[in-house]
Amino acid sequence: xxxxxxxxxxxxxxxxxxxxxxxxxxxxxxxxDDGIYLSATVKFELSPVVEDALLKGIPLIFVAEAEIYRSxxxxxxxxxxxxxxxxxLAYQPLTRRWRLSQADGSSAPRVAxxxxxxxxxxxxxxxxxxxxxxxxxxxxxxxxxxFLNFRFRLDLSQLPRPFQIxxxxxxxxxxxxxxxxxxxxxxxxxxxxAADK
Numbered sequence: 001x002x003x004x005x006x007x008x009x010x011x012x013x014x015x016x017x018x019x020x021x022x023x024x025x026x027x028x029x030x031x032x033d034d035g036i037y038l039s040a041t042v043k044f045e046l047s048p049v050v051e052d053a054l055l056k057g058i059p060l061i062f063v064a065e066a067e068i069y070r071s072x073x074x075x076x077x078x079x080x081x082x083x084x085x086x087x088x089l090a091y092q093p094l095t096r097r098w099r100l101s102q103a104d105g106s107s108a109p110r111v112a113x114x115x116x117x118x119x120x121x122x123x124x125x126x127x128x129x130x131x132x133x134x135x136x137x138x139x140x141x142x143x144x145x146x147f148l149n150f151r152f153r154l155d156l157s158q159l160p161r162p163f164q165i166x167x168x169x170x171x172x173x174x175x176x177x178x179x180x181x182x183x184x185x186x187x188x189x190x191x192x193x194a195a196d197k
Contacts, residue, residue, distance in 0.1 A: 030186045039131050057091065058160065061154070068081040068147070081136035081137075084105060086104075087101070098116065100127065101113070147182055148179075150180075
């Protein structure tokens with residue numbers, strides 16, 4: 001089952017890599033006393049069409065998701081944890097500043113952080129860096145073999161309806177990536193290991 005999951009993710013990754021939308025330059029997980037934490041660096045470029053939409057006041061929602069699965073030889077892998085984070089980027093013409101709001105949770109998201117930036121490059125840099133994000137409780141991940149599935153995407157379903165019409169297949173709006181790998185839990189201070197590809 002694990003081999004099928006990794007093969008499917010490799011095909012998806014190859015498709016997204018062909019589009020050149022986003023890439024994952026680092027991904028690491030860490031076990032602390034109160035939970036499992038994820039840090040990642042995602043790199044992507046905004047096309048001129050997307051930047052123009054932002055400047056016209058259309059907010060963009062980026063979504064990061066992390067799932068942890070326990071490997072089972074007798075049945076399909078069991079999902080033991082799921083975490084979701086939304087990042088809303090909007091331009092404020094009156095102040096000429098960029099506002100980034102972060103909300104954690106999938107069913108009833110709550111805003112955990114809202115910050116303003118002087119430039120789009122600064123705001124995008126904050127989106128690209130995910131640092132010490134709690135994705136599971138320590139009790140949910142035991143000594144069994146576990147796998148991590150990490151996804152990042154621009155959520156086109158949250159754009160206004162006129163933008164969604166005819167957007168399918170337009171590469172300018174496609175920002176997405178997925179990485180699946182064995183879960184390697186480091187302790188704070190451990191030397192970071194390279195992620196599987």
